Amino acid sequence: MTYMKKALVLPVLVVMISVLGFSAQNAMALTTTVHDKVSCQTPPISGVWNSITSTCTVTTLVIGPGDKLVVASNVNFNIGTVTSSGSIDNRGTIHIASLGVITTSGAFSNHGIIASSSGTITNSGPFKNFGVLTSSGTITNGPTGVIQTSGSITSSGVITSSGAMQVNRTGIIINNGGVLTNTLNMVNFGTIMTSGTFTNSGPVMNIGVIINQGLITNSNTITNTFGSIFNLCGGTVTNSGTISGHPVKNICVA
Numbered sequence: 198m199t200y201m202k203k204a205l206v207l208p209v210l211v212v213m214i215s216v217l218g219f220s221a222q223n224a225m226a227l228t229t230t231v232h233d234k235v236s237c238q239t240p241p242i243s244g245v246w247n248s249i250t251s252t253c254t255v256t257t258l259v260i261g262p263g264d265k266l267v268v269a270s271n272v273n274f275n276i277g278t279v280t281s282s283g284s285i286d287n288r289g290t291i292h293i294a295s296l297g298v299i300t301t302s303g304a305f306s307n308h309g310i311i312a313s314s315s316g317t318i319t320n321s322g323p324f325k326n327f328g329v330l331t332s333s334g335t336i337t338n339g340p341t342g343v344i345q346t347s348g349s350i351t352s353s354g355v356i357t358s359s360g361a362m363q364v365n366r367t368g369i370i371i372n373n374g375g376v377l378t379n380t381l382n383m384v385n386f387g388t389i390m391t392s393g394t395f396t397n398s399g400p401v402m403n404i405g406v407i408i409n410q411g412l413i414t415n416s417n418t419i420t421n422t423f424g425s426i427f428n429l430c431g432g433t434v435t436n437s438g439t440i441s442g443h444p445v446k447n448i449c450v451a
Contacts, residue, residue: 232269260285260303270309287311293318293334302341307348321360326350326368333375338362340381346370352377353393364389364405372411385424397438409434 231237234246237253244255252273260266264283268274272289279285281301289309293299293316305324313332321339326346333353338344342360346368350356353373359380364370364387370377372391381399385407389395392410398417403424407413409432419426422442428434430449 227263228265228267230267230269231272231274237272255279262303268309281305287328315354320344332356346387358383366405374411415440 229236229241231242231244231253234248236242237244237246242253242255242258244253246253250273251271252275254275256277258276258279260279260281260283262282266281266283266285268287268289268291270288273292274287274289275292275294276299277294277297279299281299282303284304285301285306287307287309291309291311293311293313295315297313297316298319299317300319301324302321304322305320307326307328307330309328311328311330313334316332316334318332318334318336319339320337320342322342324338324342324344326344326348328348330348330350332351335354336352336356338358338360340359342358343363344358344360345363345365347365348367349369349371351371351373353375355376356372357378361382362379362384364385366386368387370389372389372393372395375393377391377393377395379397379399379401383397383399384402385405387405388408389406390408391413394411395409395413397413397415397419400417401419403419403421403426405424407424407426408429409427410429411432413432413434415434415436416438418439418441420441425443426434426440426445428445428447434445
């Protein structure tokens with residue numbers, strides 16, 4: 198009896214190792230580029246491919262540390278839930294499904310298009326936008342997050358940043374009737390246009406242009422020595438903090 202009990206241990210271990218090996222193969226490994234039907238449907242992506250629209254649809258995807266996902270320029274990538282502690286490089290078009298979520302603590306680089314209706318983007322790593330990002334959902338930049346844009350970010354939803362945000366010279370943030378909240382550091386070399394609510398309780402360095410047609414509420418310091426703030430018709434600037442350098446220019450053309 199003792200011999201039989203010991204003999205059973207080996208088959209059990211073999212089964213356990215097989216299961217663990219299968220699970221490991223489902224995880225992202227190294228660099229995976231989605232560019233056709235095969236790369237979409239096979240692991241680690243395991244998506245559904247539409248050959249007419251070159252669309253890869255993925256419900257859930259986890260990208261581990263050290264792994265990289267590349268979306269090719271010819272691909273539409275429809276996603277439900279993506280959690281990434283690795284790297285994402287988008288050259289195509291990413292559609293975030295209704296109530297879908299991208300959570301990224303690794304590097305994210307967008308050279309293409311990201312479109313989110315009621316989805317959520319939660320960032321706590323370096324997020325660089327060189328392309329187009331449109332959102333009517335929620336964008337949250339956490340305390341360790343750094344969002345840089347050399348392209349365009351257009352939001353009619355909510356953008357909340359408790360990390361760092363930088364608009365480069367070719368970049369633009371358009372708050373199209375939504376809510377933009379900054380509680381830490383924001384640097385603007387480019388353009389910020391807001392027709393919604395822009396609430397600032399963190400330091401802002403403005404070297405570019407801020408155009409307001411909504412409500413700007415400032416309770417910290419906006420350094421405007423080298424930049425310009427234009428307040429258009431219907432715009433209001435409420436300042437309980439400091440706006441140094443050039444004063445706000447009220448411009449209203451009937």
